[in-house]
Amino acid sequence: MNKSLLALAYAAGLLAFTGCGSKEADKPAGPPPATPVTLVAARTTDAVYYDEYPARVVALNNVELRSQVAGFITGIYFKEGEVVPKGKTLYEIDRRKYQAAYQQALAGLRSTQATVQNAKVNLDRYQRLAQQDAIALQIVDNARTAYATAQSQVAAAEASVAAARTDLSYSLITAPFTGRIGISQVRLGSQVSPGSTLLNTISGEDPMGVDFVVPEADLSRFAELQGKTGGRADSTFRLELPDGTRYAQPGKILAIDRGIDQQTGTAQVRVQFSNPDRKLKDGMSSVLRVLNRTSGRRVVIPFKAVTEQMGENFVFVAGDSSKAVQRKVQLGPRLRDQIVILDGIKDGDQVVTEGLNRLRDGGQIQTGAAPAAGAPTAAAGK
DSSP states (O other): OHHHHHHHHHHHHHHHHHHHHHHHHTSOOOOOOOEEEEEEEOEEEEEOOEEEEEEEEEESSEEEEEOSSOEEEEEEOSOTTOEEOTTOEEEEEOOHHHHHHHHHHHHHHHHHHHHHHHHHHHHHHHHHHHHTTOSOHHHHHHHHHHHHHHHHHHHHHHHHHHHHHHHHHHTEEEOSSSEEEOOOSOOTTOEEOTTTOEEEEEEOOSSEEEEEEEEGGGHHHHHHHHTOOSTTHHHHEEEEOTTSOBOOSOEEEEEEOSSOOTTTOEEEEEEEEOOTTOOOOTTOEEEEEEEOTTOEEEEEEEGGGEEEETTEEEEEEEOGGGBEEEEEEEEEEEETTEEEEEESOOTTOEEEEEOGGGOOTTOBEEESSOOOTTOOOOOOOO
């Protein structure tokens, strides 16, 4: 009997405990606490941004100096690295044999001219005698032939003189244009061969070219820029030097290559820059920035407001009733700590820049410091 009473009492206590537990579970849960955030208004501003291309500076006038005659270097008449004027003598090749050849050719020409003169005198004499029937016509014909032969020999002798004079002039290497000359590849006494021995290189320095490659899909864009000069030239092309400084001179498109590289699908473009201070050097690496065609009045927000999910970009915007609304956005170029929004956000929208990691779509938000436990939720800043 006592055991039965104990069992009943235990069952009654268990039921009472279960009933209390169900009442606690049936109580409605309170709303999740609001997430403290920082809001920044999207603004429309002048968004000027550039496309970047690796580039290389090239001299528009660049010539390798090579000898056209053989011999030994007997004179070097410049200082390496200096600017040399057009026509300045740079190298001298042993001229003695070329001077001798020239003098010999001149002597041969004079001898031939004397032969012509003598043949002309004989021809005139024989022709007078022939008029008096005092000489055979065969002798006159022979004299006429000798005179014509001597005249042709004069032409050959004049050609020999011209060739010898040319070789003599080639023994002096002169600057083909005004430019900066490099370090000499030969020294006094060096033997040079015609066409094969590199003596030096001379490059023009003003203006200079900057070469870069563009995808074939962008060729139409650069073809349009090629015809534009003047006011827009100051902002269309910006050159960054190897030390990170911006080159102050404006540029303009000088040429677009004739065809597309079949392996890379790109074309080469050359932009010309003036170089009055000689800051640009042939072969210098640089970065060329070209004004993007979508630059203009654009909506801009802080870059840290953007989150990426599954390859798409989103921004939280403060909506009605102090709730965060997640919006999909299309991004434009990044401008340092800001980013251009091409679609999804309009001017004046309040975007969340802090507290994104604890935020969900439709979640309550508050600005300022987080409230103490049990404190009422603050309204979102508009």
